[in-house]
Amino acid sequence: MHLPISDKIELNILHQNSHQAEKNKIKFNNYNLLCLNIMSSPGAGKTRLLEITLEDLSTEFQSAVLEGDMTTNLDAARLEKLNIPVVPITTGRACHLDANMVSGGLKLLEKKINPHILDILLVENVGNLVCPAEFEIGEHFKVALLSITEGEDKPLKYPIMFREADLILITKVDLLPHLNFDINELKSNISSTNPKADVIEISSITKSGFDLWQKWISKKIQKFKK
Amino acid sequence: MHEVDMTKCLILSMEEWAEKKNKEKIIVEKINLKIGEFTCVEPISLINTFNAAVLGSWLDSSEITIEKIPFEGKCSKCNRSYFPKKENGYKSPCCNLNLEEIISGRELKIASIDFKEK
Numbered sequence: 001m002h003l004p005i006s007d008k009i010e011l012n013i014l015h016q017n018s019h020q021a022e023k024n025k026i027k028f029n030n031y032n033l034l035c036l037n038i039m040s041s042p043g044a045g046k047t048r049l050l051e052i053t054l055e056d057l058s059t060e061f062q063s064a065v066l067e068g069d070m071t072t073n074l075d076a077a078r079l080e081k082l083n084i085p086v087v088p089i090t091t092g093r094a095c096h097l098d099a100n101m102v103s104g105g106l107k108l109l110e111k112k113i114n115p116h117i118l119d120i121l122l123v124e125n126v127g128n129l130v131c132p133a134e135f136e137i138g139e140h141f142k143v144a145l146l147s148i149t150e151g152e153d154k155p156l157k158y159p160i161m162f163r164e165a166d167l168i169l170i171t172k173v174d175l176l177p178h179l180n181f182d183i184n185e186l187k188s189n190i191s192s193t194n195p196k197a198d199v200i201e202i203s204s205i206t207k208s209g210f211d212l213w214q215k216w217i218s219k220k221i222q223k224f225k226k
Numbered sequence: 227m228h229e230v231d232m233t234k235c236l237i238l239s240m241e242e243w244a245e246k247k248n249k250e251k252i253i254v255e256k257i258n259l260k261i262g263e264f265t266c267v268e269p270i271s272l273i274n275t276f277n278a279a280v281l282g283s284w285l286d287s288s289e290i291t292i293e294k295i296p297f298e299g300k301c302s303k304c305n306r307s308y309f310p311k312k313e314n315g316y317k318s319p320c321c322n323l324n325l326e327e328i329i330s331g332r333e334l335k336i337a338s339i340d341f342k343e344k
Contacts, residue, residue, distance in 0.1 A: 002342055002343040003342070004255055004340050004341065004342050005340070005341055005342070005343070006338050006339070006340050007243075007338060007339045007340075007341065008337065008338040009243065009336055009337075009338060009339060010335060010336075010337055010338075011239060011243075011335065011336045012334060012335055012336075013232060013235055013236050013239060013259070013334045013335060013336060014232070014235050014334055015235075015239060016235055016238050016239060016242070017235060093230075094231060095228065096228070096231070098231070130228055130266050131228035131231065131266060133266060134228070134232075134265065134266050134267075134334070135231075156312050156315060156316075157312075159264070159312070159316070160264065160265065160266055163264075163328075188315070189315060191324050192315030192316050192317060192324050192325065193315075193316060193325070195324040195325070195326055196326075
């Protein structure tokens with residue numbers, strides 16, 4: 001038996017995921033396709049947001065969706081009604097999408113459509129405020145939703161998610177008159193956790209804020225395609 | 227639950243590392259990790275998950291050690307480093323400003339691997 005050897009490798013635990021995420025990003029870039037990773041807790045309104053957004057975007061841009069779900073294809077079925085390419089990714093026990101799953105989803109998408117004709121790929125992650133924040137998928141931007149029914153303290157309780165997000169959408173703001181909710185406290189908690197994030201208040205019922213969200217997307221697509 | 231996926235990634239990284247070393251001829255004694263306090267990982271859960279996952283495998287006798295890396299930020303006004311606290315919204319205690327720059331705490335690393343040749 002030999003003496004113990006210490007191999008100092010200083011390697012990221014998630015390096016295999018990061019490596020695949022890089023490969024995904026290169027593919028997106030080759031397709032000239034902007035990829036957004038949409039994340040939130042379950043029930044914050046991701047799928048409803050996508051339904052409205054995809055309809056609004058359809059006059060200007062070609063979109064597709066990778067739809068992450070733990071056990072069902074229910075959300076994918078909702079989005080397929082909009083006649084856009086949707087690939088469901090059922091994660092099984094995993095509570096987030098990882099770069100390999102997205103790579104697999106992209107391969108299925110390639111069979112459905114030539115991605116060169118697309119402008120934007122919206123990836124709806126599994127509803128969870130913890131794990132999706134640590135697993136890159138090759139996205140260009142991360143969008144986190146936070147509904148006002150979840151409480152003002154969530155950016156402090158789940159700081160990684162809100163720190164990592166490029167844009168935070170405060171959803172269900174139509175409920176503000178009915179709740180004892182302090183939106184300024186929420187915004188202050190968002191600024192504390194991530195002073196650089198863009199923040200938009202939005203309602204899928206009244207459609208308020210959707211103009212700003214669409215503008216945000218359009219700007220990102222135009223800048224990306226330059 | 228995410229510790230299961232972290233463990234999966236860790237084992238894959240170990241497999242990749244061992245391929246270069248001739249896996250049959252080595253015994254891994256310790257896998258020394260550096261885990262930042264501003265990550266989604268709970269060290270004890272990661273150790274327990276790892277121990278359960280490697281039972282009966284080539285990593286069965288290996289042990290995980292974790293060095294916790296403190297969550298440290300830098301004040302954007304006076305450049306002082308500080309330990310951000312959830313209780314005061316991660317603000318700098320010196321100038322009461324929002325957390326702009328993170329110096330440390332986001333680490334999820336395999337720092338080193340202690341092994342013996344058979």
